[in-house]
Amino acid sequence: MEAKQRNKARVILHIDMNSFYASVEVAHNPTLKGKPVAIAGNAKERRGVIVTCSYEARAYGVHATMPVWEALKKCPNLILMEPNFDLYREASMNMFEILRQYSDLVEPVSIDEGYLDITDHYGEIGAVEYAKSIQKDILNRLHLPSSIGIAPNKFLAKTASDMKKPMGIFILRKRDVPEVLWHLPASKMHGIGDKTAEKLSSVGVYTIGDLANFDVKILTQLLGVNGTRLKDHANGIDHRVVDPESIYDFKSIGNSTTLPRDITNQQELYTILDRLSEKVASRLEYKELMATKLHITIRYKDRKTYNRGCTLENPLDKSKDISEVARVLFQKNWDGSAVRLLGVTAGEVIERSSASKQLDLFTFSNDEKTVHLEEAISSLKEKYGEGILQKGIKKEANLTENSFSKDFLRQKKE
Amino acid sequence: MKIIIQRDRLIQGVNDCLRAITSRTTLAILTNIKLSVEKNGLILTGSDSDISIETFIPAEEAGDEIIEIKQTGSICLKASLFSEIIKKLPQDTVELEVKENYLTTIKSGKSEFKINGLNANDYPQLPTVEKDNGYSIPVDLLKTIIKQTVYAVATTETRPILTGVNWVIEDGKLTCAATDSHRLSKKVIPFITKEQKINIIIPGKSLEELSKILIDSAESVEIFFTKNQVLFKSKNIMFYSRLLEGIYPDIERLIPPDTKTTIVLNTKDFLKSIDRASILARENRTNTVLFTSNNEMIEISSFTPEVGNVVEDIQASQFNGENLKISFNARYVIDALRTIDDEETIIRFTGIMRPFVLKGAGDDSITQLILPVRTV
Structure with a gap:
């Protein structure tokens, strides 16, 4: 296709x-x-x-x-x-x-x-x-x-x-591009945010036309692969195909919140991280996914924003596990000053059905019990039909505004 | 302080101390190396407060003069700077002299450096360890037991205690054990024990550095323990390490006593087979290899979606118990097999969700335990 x-x-x-x-x-x-x-x-x-x-x-x-x-x-x-x-x-x-x-x-x-x-x-x-x-x-x-x-x-x-x-x-049309787009400031182009626009103006690129005719080498140095792509776009070139499946390529699931006021109290910030982790966990649960990486976002009072993450030893989807890692990441990276926004993101998510788990010497007997339970459930289902047992999870309960828009589009497939 | 010293010996001594020195330290003076000249030689000290290394360069060795001591004394010099300078000096000998205000001249041939030092009295005292009632162990053996255990320590700080190797000395043996909670390595050697039982946790990093600093030889190292320090003393090197605080998990309780399946395999063939399977297994997150037994016929396979799969059979020399299908991280099995010197390896399985144990067929001194991967 x-x-x-x-x-x-x-x-x-x-x-x-x-x-x-x-x-x-x-x-x-x-x-x-x-x-x-x-x-x-x-x-x-x-x-x-x-x-x-x-x-x-x-x-x-x-x-x-x-x-x-x-x-x-x-x-x-x-x-x-x-x-x-x-x-x-x-x-x-x-x-x-x-x-x-x-x-x-x-x-x-x-x-x-x-x-x-x-x-x-x-x-x-x-x-x-x-x-x-x-x-x-x-x-x-x-x-x-x-x-x-x-x-x-x-x-x-x-x-x-x-x-x-x-x-x-x-x-x-592609031939209309010079007339319609080139006189517009570069920041008006899709895919160019404030930061990119700032970088572009530092090399004298102010309009979409400037970008279209700019040296691709310098752009690549400045913006990486994105440089080539943006120059192509400015010339009306874009090879991406319309992909009905793209909505299912979820790579990360994250929640962030702007705090009602700037907060420096560690305990309060932890509470917020826990709440965000809970949201991320319930979205993972809802979509039957697990995170293999975890990132946190910290935005300080001065708007400086930091993203810090780690690769997880085992894929996670439980709120408690996620908030534990989120807290460690936060503790490692927080400079102690007032925080304006916090975020927790589950990265490189995988489908739960394909997630394998390295067992742990100190907890493997719990996994053993879960397996026995799952086996019992599936044999019950075989005997009495799918509807016999359901997990006590209120689906969608925690879907939040900013995340919801994309989540539900994937729903159809599930 | 004023000496003329053979440059290669100075470089060697400084290099050894550098293993303990890091630029990331909370105590600024620890980025320095301490030189202290006494009547019989030069003592160099480096430390990051977890590990401290003291090397001694004698003034005279086997009738050769290594250091000409003109005046005793001491100084602290920026370690990275000092080490680079002495490595690049033109002649085989170096003259070091401390002048007023800790200004230190480093002369070799026609080259002369003047660098600012610090007062050696500001350098922290090394831990005091009573140097009697020690334990003695040959260097070769010490390096072997380190190599066979230290690889299994945890690299993450989730449970800090697991970043160390547990040493227990009692009842005529030394038991060393390490686990990152996914695999465990235990080594037992006969050991001359004393009345008091020793049970300590040495940071894995310390043992790695110690192993690098000790030159392979049949000579012995003396080991002294205090409540929170261990000192390894060889002829010219004193290696101090902080101990980890806490109680190490009881290893014996973690090793399963029961067995469902016992398989004996040729160690090298098994290792090579897993190594081949891991070429593809590496491409999946948990590096998973599937081990399927059909009595003596063992199938090793790995499948990574979108990459490919590999299947191969190896013949076991013995098989007892139930057939099984179990997944595990290839890396852990490779690491474990590399510690086994025996021609044949015995594997004891206790269930697909439970740890399995690897041992050399004729060697009871080393026990390897690995937790499987649960696949859905």
């Missing part, structure tokens, strides 16, 4: 749902239509910020990441809502279901965006009409607006979907 996708000139769509959470709320409750709606997390704490808002709210100057108090100042009649993830998840699944009716090559990227390879599907009506009918279909059936970028590759499609919002359709 990959070879096939590579050989022919492709037509790729990038679908980006417009202010997805807010739109879903409006679709769910039509009385909100035409009103300024915003979704925000806990308003009392520092992370109480706007997650997304409707275009009506944007007209007042409200935007995502804005603190709630500031948003209310700009738009006093703003309708604030707590996120309802079940609702968004359902809408997202329906949305991707519609997309799959238009192509078998659908690659979900997150809850509200995805790529479609329609090369073999648009047929006689042409790619633009095909995209229009997808957009209409989603609007008619789900009452959700979207923007679609049409291009020969993923990078350009993603860039194009950003060009016209809401309900836009934008075609970006």
Whole structure:
């Protein structure tokens, strides 16, 4: 399939749902239509910020990441809502279901965006009409607006979907790149964050055009392999294929939290690490995965951020084990000053069914007991059917906002 | 302090001390090497506070003059600097002289260095160890028992006590044991014991360094124990190591008494077979090899998804008990077999989720225990 996708000139769509959470709320409750709606997390704490808002709210100057108090100042009649993830998840699944009716090559990227390879599907009506009918279909059936970028590759499609919002359709051909993109600052390009932009400006690269024509050797020295890739993108070149399976290539599972205030008390920080470990563990459990590496993230008051990790002796998925390692990593790497954000990430996760375990001289008898138990369970299941015994785990209980968007997309396969 | 010394002997002595010196130390003076000239020779000292090494270079040896002592005294010099300087000096002899304010001149031929030293009195005192009532052991034997056990110590600090080797001296034997909780190595040798039982834990790192510093010979090393230090004393080297505090797990209780399957294999053939299988096993995380018995016919195999698989048969010379299928880390078995000198190795299995034991067929002095890998 990959070879096939590579050989022919492709037509790729990038679908980006417009202010997805807010739109879903409006679709769910039509009385909100035409009103300024915003979704925000806990308003009392520092992370109480706007997650997304409707275009009506944007007209007042409200935007995502804005603190709630500031948003209310700009738009006093703003309708604030707590996120309802079940609702968004359902809408997202329906949305991707519609997309799959238009192509078998659908690659979900997150809850509200995805790529479609329609090369073999648009047929006689042409790619633009095909995209229009997808957009209409989603609007008619789900009452959700979207923007679609049409291009020969993923990078350009993603860039194009950003060009016209809401309900836009934008075609970006490779030959249009110099005219449409090159005058834009490099930081506007997908894949270039603040840090990369800073590095680029240090060598005199300010616009996407500068990047497109810059010496690839220097870029590689500056940014590693990413340098070549970014230069290609700036020239409208991107060879990545639309891969419906990519969402299943989970390599890491992490949770982080911005602390309600800067904390220096070790015990408090430990408690937060424990809580994060618990979240990571329950996500691993939910997906039947185990971590073979563990990382922690420490961001200090001065915003300096450190990632430190280790390879685990045995794959882990239990909250207690994860927090134990997380605490050790923290203790080794914390400089004692005020912490603003903490994170725990399970790296290079493997499927639990393929995880082997090096037994331990001091604990092997516990493993022996577990095996006996598992054998007993499977023989019961054989006798009385699958439903006879279930683990007492409340699935999804701990899925958190920031992680949830990707997790649920994988759900279908499990 | 003023001496003229043969350069190669000085380099040798400094090199030995350098094994204890690290740049990562909390005590700045420990990045120095201490030189102290007495009437009969030069004592060099290096330490990282865990390990301390003292080497003695005699003024005269077998009628040859090694050091011409003009004035006794002592000084501390930056170890990395001093060692590099003396290695690069042009002539076979070096003149060292300490002048005012610890300024030290190092002369050799037409080259002259002047470096700032530190007051030797500021160098920490080495642990005091009573040098009587010691134990004696030949260097060769000491190095062998270190080699056969130290590889099994834990490399992570999860259980600090397991980073050491447990030495127990009682009832006419010395028992050395190390385990990282995945495998265990135990060596027992006859030993002249004294009334008091000795049960200590020596850091694995110390034993590794000790082994490197001792020159293979039939000479003996004297060992002295205190509550928290051990001293190994050879002719010209004193090697001190801190001991690990705590109680080492009871080894005898960890070695399973029962047996389900006993297999005797040619040590070299088995080792080579596992070594070959580990070429592919290395590609998976736990380095897992599968061992399947069909009476005397043993199949060694390994499978790594997306890489490939390997299968080979070896013939056991004896087989008793139940057939079994067990997975283990190839590395651990290779390490264990390398300590076995016998032509044949006896393996005792006690269950697929339980430790198995390897021993030389005609040698009871060494016991290797390995925990299997649980595969799903």
